[in-house]
Amino acid sequence: MRILMIIMTLSLMLSANIGVYTSQGKKIMSISKSELEKLFLKKIDTINGIKVTPIDNSNPEVLQTFYKMYINKTPQQLHAYWAKQALSNNKRPPQKLADHKIAQLLSGQQTVIAYTQGTLSEGIRLTVR
Secondary structure, rough: OOHHHHHHHHHHHHHHOOEEEOOOOOOOOEEEHHHHHHHHHHOEEEEEEEOOEEEEEOOHHHHHHHHHHHHOHHHHHHHHHHHHHHHHHOOOOEEEEEHHHHHHHHHHOOOOEEEEOOOOOOEEEOOOO
16 A cells, blocks of 8 residues: 555656746746755745745645655645744744736745746746756
């Protein structure tokens, strides 16, 4: 059963087309996996000297796939991390928004990095290195 779950997770990760986006006005064209992890775990709040706000996707499957692919955390690990952060550092997880709200933020706010499955016409798709 465990092997089946691993295979299913790997196939989901391979088939998922998770894109990481930022606002068009920003000079951020790429981001390292390490920077992305630190940003979404709120360990840093700037990329290339630019203050940015991470936004989570409200779709549970997209959120789970993103965190497995880029942050290397399961939903249980993520829940435990944020519970600890809330108690010790008074930090909260990134705001969760639907794709259409993410698109609105990308077209209007200059300080957002978000992700979605597929493509968005708003924002610049970042290269994750």
